[in-house]
Amino acid sequence: MTSTLKISRLTKRYDSVEALREVSLTLEPGMRMALLGHNGAGKSTMMKIILGLIPFDGGEVSVCGGAPGSAASRAQVAYLPENAAFHPALTGEEQIRHYLALRGESTAQAGELLERVGLGHAARRRIGTYSKGMRQRVGLAQTLIGRPRLLVLDEPTSGLDPVSRRDFYALLDGLAAEGASILLSSHALTEVEARTDRILILSRGRLVASGTLPSLRQEAALPVTLLVTPAEGRAKALAAALPGATATADGRLRLDCPQADKLAVLARIVTALGPQMADLDVIPPSLEDIYTNFSHRDGS
Amino acid sequence: MSRILATAASEFRIALRNRWVAIATALMVLFSLVLAATGAAPTGDVGVDPLSVTVVSLTSLAVYLVPLLALLMSFDAIAGEVERGTLPLLLTYPVSRLQILLGKLLAHLAILTLALVLGYGAAGVMAFITDPASITALPSLWRLIWTSVLLGAAFLGLGYTLSSLSRRPSGAAGLAMGLWLLFVVLYDLGLLAMVVTDGGGALTTHVLPVALLANPADAFRLFNLSAAHAVAEAGGIGGAAHAIALWKSAASLVLWPVAALFLAWAAFRKVTP
Ligand SMILES: Nc1ncnc2c1ncn2[C@@H]1O[C@H](COP(=O)(O)OP(=O)(O)OP(=O)(O)O)[C@@H](O)[C@H]1O
Ligand SMILES: [Mg+2]
Numbered sequence: 271m272t273s274t275l276k277i278s279r280l281t282k283r284y285d286s287v288e289a290l291r292e293v294s295l296t297l298e299p300g301m302r303m304a305l306l307g308h309n310g311a312g313k314s315t316m317m318k319i320i321l322g323l324i325p326f327d328g329g330e331v332s333v334c335g336g337a338p339g340s341a342a343s344r345a346q347v348a349y350l351p352e353n354a355a356f357h358p359a360l361t362g363e364e365q366i367r368h369y370l371a372l373r374g375e376s377t378a379q380a381g382e383l384l385e386r387v388g389l390g391h392a393a394r395r396r397i398g399t400y401s402k403g404m405r406q407r408v409g410l411a412q413t414l415i416g417r418p419r420l421l422v423l424d425e426p427t428s429g430l431d432p433v434s435r436r437d438f439y440a441l442l443d444g445l446a447a448e449g450a451s452i453l454l455s456s457h458a459l460t461e462v463e464a465r466t467d468r469i470l471i472l473s474r475g476r477l478v479a480s481g482t483l484p485s486l487r488q489e490a491a492l493p494v495t496l497l498v499t500p501a502e503g504r505a506k507a508l509a510a511a512l513p514g515a516t517a518t519a520d521g522r523l524r525l526d527c528p529q530a531d532k533l534a535v536l537a538r539i540v541t542a543l544g545p546q547m548a549d550l551d552v553i554p555p556s557l558e559d560i561y562t563n564f565s566h567r568d569g570s
Numbered sequence: 571m572s573r574i575l576a577t578a579a580s581e582f583r584i585a586l587r588n589r590w591v592a593i594a595t596a597l598m599v600l601f602s603l604v605l606a607a608t609g610a611a612p613t614g615d616v617g618v619d620p621l622s623v624t625v626v627s628l629t630s631l632a633v634y635l636v637p638l639l640a641l642l643m644s645f646d647a648i649a650g651e652v653e654r655g656t657l658p659l660l661l662t663y664p665v666s667r668l669q670i671l672l673g674k675l676l677a678h679l680a681i682l683t684l685a686l687v688l689g690y691g692a693a694g695v696m697a698f699i700t701d702p703a704s705i706t707a708l709p710s711l712w713r714l715i716w717t718s719v720l721l722g723a724a725f726l727g728l729g730y731t732l733s734s735l736s737r738r739p740s741g742a743a744g745l746a747m748g749l750w751l752l753f754v755v756l757y758d759l760g761l762l763a764m765v766v767t768d769g770g771g772a773l774t775t776h777v778l779p780v781a782l783l784a785n786p787a788d789a790f791r792l793f794n795l796s797a798a799h800a801v802a803e804a805g806g807i808g809g810a811a812h813a814i815a816l817w818k819s820a821a822s823l824v825l826w827p828v829a830a831l832f833l834a835w836a837a838f839r840k841v842t843p
Contacts, residue, residue: 371576
C-alpha cells in the first residue's frame with residue numbers, strides 16, 4: 271500500500287519569514303494525524319502547500335502519488351480552510367450542490383450531507399444568516415463529498431460546541447476506518463490526544479516532535495505524578511513518610527517521579543504505606559505537558 | 571462542461587439575489603423606452619420608419635451602457651472571491667481556472683442578453699405600435715442585439731482581467747471605471763482631436779481606421795451604423811465608416827471577446843490565494 275501523503279525536507283520562505291524548514295512526514299491510509307504548534311508555527315502554510323495553493327522553495331511533496339494541486343490529486347483530496355467562507359447569498363443546500371457538481375457527484379446528496387453534519391434544519395436558509403459554527407459545518411460537509419483519500423482539515427473544530435466536536439471526531443473515525451487519511455491541525459490538545467494516531471509538533475517552522483502519544487511521552491521523559499489521598503487521621507504520618515511530596519489544596523499529597531522509576535516507587539509506597547492511604551492516583555504527563563516541553567526545547 | 575454549467579448556475583443565482591439581473595434589465599428597458607419615445611416622435615423624415623431611427627439611437631446608447639453594465643458585473647468576479655476568502659477552497663476542487671472563468675462569463679452573458687433582449691424588445695414593440703411598417707427594420711434590431719452581446723463579452727473579459735490584477739474589489743472597481751472612461755470616452759476624444767489637427771491627411775486615412783477597429787466600442791458603432799446605412803445621419807467619426815469594410819468591424823467584434831477572455835485567464839492564473 272502506498273502512502274497517501276509523503277513530504278520530505280519541505281522548506282518554504284515568505285520574504286523575511288522561514289515558514290517551514292526541512293519538514294518531513296508520511297501519512298498512511300487510515301491514519302489520523304494531528305498537527306500542533308503555536309500561532310504562526312507554519313501549520314496552515316504546510317496545508318496550503320499540500321493542496322497546491324501556494325508554491326514551496328525546497329523539498330518534495332507527493333499527494334496521492336501526484337504533484338500537489340495536480341488534477342489527479344485534487345480529485346482525491348478534500349480541504350477545510352482555516353476560516354471557511356462561502357457566498358452569503360447562497361443557501362447551505364445550494365452551496366453544497368455546487369460543490370457536488372464540481373466533483374462530478376450527484377447533487378441529490380446535498381440534503382443527506384448537511385444532515386450528517388447536523389445542518390438539515392437550516393439547509394434552505396442563506397449562509398449569510400448562519401452562525402460561525404454553522405458555517406464551519408458547511409465546510410465540513412463539503413469535505414465529505416465523494417470519498418476523498420486524504421482530508422486536510424485546518425482547525426476543523428474551531429467554533430464547534432462540545433457535543434458537535436464529539437460527533438465530528440466520530441465522523442472522522444468512520445472515515446479513517448474506511449481507509450481515508452486525515453491531517454488536521456488543532457489548538458485543542460485534549461481532544462487531539464484521544465482521537466488521533468500520530469502527533470506532529472511544529473515550532474517556528476521546524477518539526478520538533480513526531481510520533482504516537484506513548485512514544486512522545488517516552489521521548490519527552492517527563493515525570494509521572496502520583497497523587498496520594500491519606501486515610502482518616504493519617505495525613506501527618508504520611509507526609510512525614512514521604513519527604514519529597516507536596517501537599518495539595520484538597521489535602522492530598524503530590525509526588526513526582528521519573529517515568530523509569532514509576533513501578534519501583536509505586537511498589538515501595540504501596541508495601542510500606544498501604545494502610546495509611548485511602549487512594550492512589552497515577553497521572554501520566556498530558557499532551558499539554560509534552561507539547562509545552564517540546565515547544566520550549568529550542569529555547570523559545 | 572458540467573463544471574462550467576454548475577459554476578454558471580451558481581453565479582446566476584447569486585446575481586439574481588444581489589438584484590443584478592433586475593438592475594441591468596430595468597436600466598436597459600428604461601433607457602430603450604426613452605429613446606424609442608423620442609424616436610417615435612414625428613421627425614419630418616420621409617421614408618424612414620421609427621424603428622430604424624430608434625436602432626440608431628440605441629446604438630449610441632449601447633456604446634456607453636453595455637460596457638458599463640459589463641464592467642459593473644465583472645469587476646467583483648475574482649477580487650470578490652479573494653476578499654470573501656472563498657477562492658482557496660474553490661481552487662482545491664477539480665475545476666480549472668479557465669472553467670471557473672467560463673462559468674462566470676456564461677452567467678453574466680446570460681444576464682446581459684436578458685437585459686438587452688427585454689430592453690431593445692420593448693423599444694421594438696413601441697416602434698411597431700407607432701408604425702407597423704417598422705417590421706422591416708427588425709433585422710437591424712436583431713443585429714444590434716448580437717453585436718451588443720459581443721461588446722458585452724469583450725468588456726466582461728476585461729473586467730475579469732482587472733479583477734484578477736487588483737485582487738481587491740475596491741481597487742478593481744476603480745480600475746474598471748478608468749477602463750470605461752478610457753475606451754468609451756477618452757479614446758474617441760483623442761481620435762477626434764487627431765482628425766481635427768490632421769485635417770484629412772495621412773493620419774485620417776491610414777491610422778484612424780485601424781484605431782477605430784482596435785477599440786471594441788468603436789468597432790461596434792462602426793458595424794451597426796454602416797450596416798444600417800445610417801452613416802450620413804451619424805456624421806463625425808462615423809463618416810470614417812465609409813472607408814472600412816463591414817467584415818473588418820465584425821471581425822474586431824468577434825476577436826475582442828476571445829482576446830479579453832485570454833487576458834483574463836492569463837491574469838487569473840497568476841492569482842495565488
Ligand atoms: N502570505 C504571507 N506572507 C508573508 N508571511 C506569511 C504569509 N502567510 C503566512 N506567513 C507567515 O508564515 C508563518 C506561518 O504562518 P501559518 O499561517 O502557517 O501559521 P499557523 O501555524 O497556521 O498559525 P495559526 O495557529 O495562528 O493558524 C507566520 O509567521 C506567518 O506570519
Ligand atoms: Mg493556521
